[in-house]
Amino acid sequence: MSPAVTVRDLTKRYSYSRPRKGLAGAFAPERVTIEAVSAVSFEIEAGERVAIIGPNGAGKSTTLKMLCGILEPTAGEAQVLGFVPWRERKALAYRIGVVFGQRSQLWGELPARESFALLRQVYDQPKDAFARRLGELSERFALADIMDQPVHRLSLGQRMRCEITASLLHGPRLLFLDEPTIGLDVTAKAAIRDFIREHARDHGQTVLLTSHDTRDIELVCDRVIVVDEGRIVVDQPTDQLRRSFLARKLVVLQSQAPSLSIEMPGVAARPSAPHTTVLEVDTRTARVDQVIARALALGGIEDITIEDPPMEEVVHEIYAAHRR
Amino acid sequence: MRSTPPTVAERAMLAAAVQAFRLGAAQTLTGWPVLAGRCFFYVLLMIVLSGLWDKVAAEQVAGLARSAPVSAFVLYVGATEWITLSLPAVHLKFEDDIRGGALETHLLRPKPYLLQAISQSCGSAFVRMLALGATGLTLLAVSGRAWPSPEAFVFIAVLGVFGTVVGVLLYALAGLGAFWARRTLPFQLIVQKLMFVLGGLFAPISLYPPILRGIGEGSPFAAHLYWAGIQAIRPSVPLFLAGLAWQALWLVLLAAACAALWRAGVRKVLREGAA
Numbered sequence: 001m002s003p004a005v006t007v008r009d010l011t012k013r014y015s016y017s018r019p020r021k022g023l024a025g026a027f028a029p030e031r032v033t034i035e036a037v038s039a040v041s042f043e044i045e046a047g048e049r050v051a052i053i054g055p056n057g058a059g060k061s062t063t064l065k066m067l068c069g070i071l072e073p074t075a076g077e078a079q080v081l082g083f084v085p086w087r088e089r090k091a092l093a094y095r096i097g098v099v100f101g102q103r104s105q106l107w108g109e110l111p112a113r114e115s116f117a118l119l120r121q122v123y124d125q126p127k128d129a130f131a132r133r134l135g136e137l138s139e140r141f142a143l144a145d146i147m148d149q150p151v152h153r154l155s156l157g158q159r160m161r162c163e164i165t166a167s168l169l170h171g172p173r174l175l176f177l178d179e180p181t182i183g184l185d186v187t188a189k190a191a192i193r194d195f196i197r198e199h200a201r202d203h204g205q206t207v208l209l210t211s212h213d214t215r216d217i218e219l220v221c222d223r224v225i226v227v228d229e230g231r232i233v234v235d236q237p238t239d240q241l242r243r244s245f246l247a248r249k250l251v252v253l254q255s256q257a258p259s260l261s262i263e264m265p266g267v268a269a270r271p272s273a274p275h276t277t278v279l280e281v282d283t284r285t286a287r288v289d290q291v292i293a294r295a296l297a298l299g300g301i302e303d304i305t306i307e308d309p310p311m312e313e314v315v316h317e318i319y320a321a322h323r324r
Numbered sequence: 325m326r327s328t329p330p331t332v333a334e335r336a337m338l339a340a341a342v343q344a345f346r347l348g349a350a351q352t353l354t355g356w357p358v359l360a361g362r363c364f365f366y367v368l369l370m371i372v373l374s375g376l377w378d379k380v381a382a383e384q385v386a387g388l389a390r391s392a393p394v395s396a397f398v399l400y401v402g403a404t405e406w407i408t409l410s411l412p413a414v415h416l417k418f419e420d421d422i423r424g425g426a427l428e429t430h431l432l433r434p435k436p437y438l439l440q441a442i443s444q445s446c447g448s449a450f451v452r453m454l455a456l457g458a459t460g461l462t463l464l465a466v467s468g469r470a471w472p473s474p475e476a477f478v479f480i481a482v483l484g485v486f487g488t489v490v491g492v493l494l495y496a497l498a499g500l501g502a503f504w505a506r507r508t509l510p511f512q513l514i515v516q517k518l519m520f521v522l523g524g525l526f527a528p529i530s531l532y533p534p535i536l537r538g539i540g541e542g543s544p545f546a547a548h549l550y551w552a553g554i555q556a557i558r559p560s561v562p563l564f565l566a567g568l569a570w571q572a573l574w575l576v577l578l579a580a581a582c583a584a585l586w587r588a589g590v591r592k593v594l595r596e597g598a599a
């Protein structure tokens with residue numbers, strides 16, 4: 001069986017003009033070229049769920065856009081489901097679903113049902129097959145109560161459920177997700193992750209996801225490609241990456257006391273402002289609930305938050321480890 | 325001229341365009357308070373403009389009465405304002421989508437965004453035409469003015485619908501400028517002023533000196549407004565057919581210009597990324 005996605009030395013450079021100093025410089029601007037993606041190569045098998053992660057400006061979205069066909073590379077080759085995306089964009093469009101977390105594909109003033117009806121025509125879907133698929137997605141995503149409300153009145157979580165439904169109505173074999181959980185609360189994020197994972201598993205769908213949230217990667221994907229400055233730094237199974245780099249949590253405590261001292265194996269304090277204590281917990285050694293219990297026992301705790309380390313930090317660590 | 329029946333792909337494209345038209349109509353109906361406000365504005369505008377033209381009629385402006393009964397100019401302005409106020413801001417939709425990045429979402433679909441967006445705007449314009457048309461007729465009945473002949477209504481309606489599509493395409497051209505410019509307002513202002521001057525928004529271009537009149541009649545701006553409006557003053561089959569011919573010509577030319585700009589713009593986006 002041929003891979004769902006094949007990428008060979010894919011490169012994208014952007015050029016722009018930057019004014020030089022002085023009056024003469026305004027008329028002769030300097031031409032600057034930026035390499036957003038540098039000779040990236042990878043393959044994704046059909047049915048695989050792969051995350052591309054990296055800090056802002058790493059080239060994740062640029063890679064995704066090239067694979068969707070809405071951006072031409074400067075050099076290199078790619079095939080997605082047997083199509084060269086930027087040359088066969090429309091033929092490929094029938095076979096892929098795309099969700100941009102920060103952009104809506106629905107019409108805000110109208111109920112989602114109206115957008116779905118237009119998408120049926122856009123993707124030439126037979127009425128019966130479309131109704132069946134919409135019924136399944138509506139049941140799985142509990143859309144019955146929200147499908148007839150104007151989209152702009154929906155919560156972000158409800159809207160995202162409708163966005164993902166819209167991207168699946170034509171039965172795509174490959175789903176591209178760009179930051180699908182951005183801005184969502186914990187419950188909504190969990191619902192979206194569960195759905196993507198189960199839907200892909202049940203339908204043998206290939207998923208390519210980019211995210212800043214390490215939980216998206218851990219809970220949805222079985223393989224991770226880490227990119228930084230346009231290059232692939234790591235390409236390995238999620239389990240392996242989790243053991244090495246995704247085992248840390250940050251527990252942030254707001255307290256009446258200027259600082260708290262908690263000494264436990266696997267727990268390290270990070271520099272922080274007065275009345276704030278940031279503890280880095282290695283979950284392979286210490287449990288987060290035990291750390292919180294110890295903090296509460298000290299008294300005077302006003303607020304507690306649990307966070308993942310920023311993606312920039314995780315990538316930096318991965319990068320450093322692989323250079324060693 | 326092709327005589328073969330449409331292919332499956334063409335039928336599918338048409339079905340998607342029809343659905344987009346319905347979506348545009350539904351969007352405008354959903355925003356009915358805005359539509360009602362637009363109708364109210366139409367009434368205010370017509371009260372002011374009919375007052376102006378009535379004064380012109382009362383003062384027997386030299387030469388004007390020779391061209392038509394001056395009271396008919398009120399109906400002319402009623403028709404041109406009906407078309408103008410029915411136009412949706414399609415240029416702003418293009419600007420938002422192209423500059424805001426939503427275009428990428430549309431490019432991911434197998435049907436052409438340009439056709440979808442124009443169909444959607446036409447759907448929106450259609451609902452506005454119905455609401456404003458009903459408002460205009462009510463106002464005419466209440467004003468006690470003489471009604472034009474029944475065929476004049478038919479001519480105005482047909483030329484008005486095509487004129488509105490010409491207007492949508494003119495604004496679409498202005499909007500497609502967003503591929504190259506951050507704001508489309510300058511393009512839209514140029515189109516709007518030319519609609520005013522060469523389209524004969526407030527006064528028919530038949531009143532212009534011969535050279536200007538010739539230029540005006542052959543322009544897309546007259547195809548947008550004048551040819552429908554003049555039927556309120558001098559309804560006639562030859563004028564109707566002349567208007568229809570000019571509109572057909574400009575619909576083809578403007579559609580081709582939009583398609584060319586669109587193709588060039590998409591090539592730029594595919595090469596350089598969304599704005």
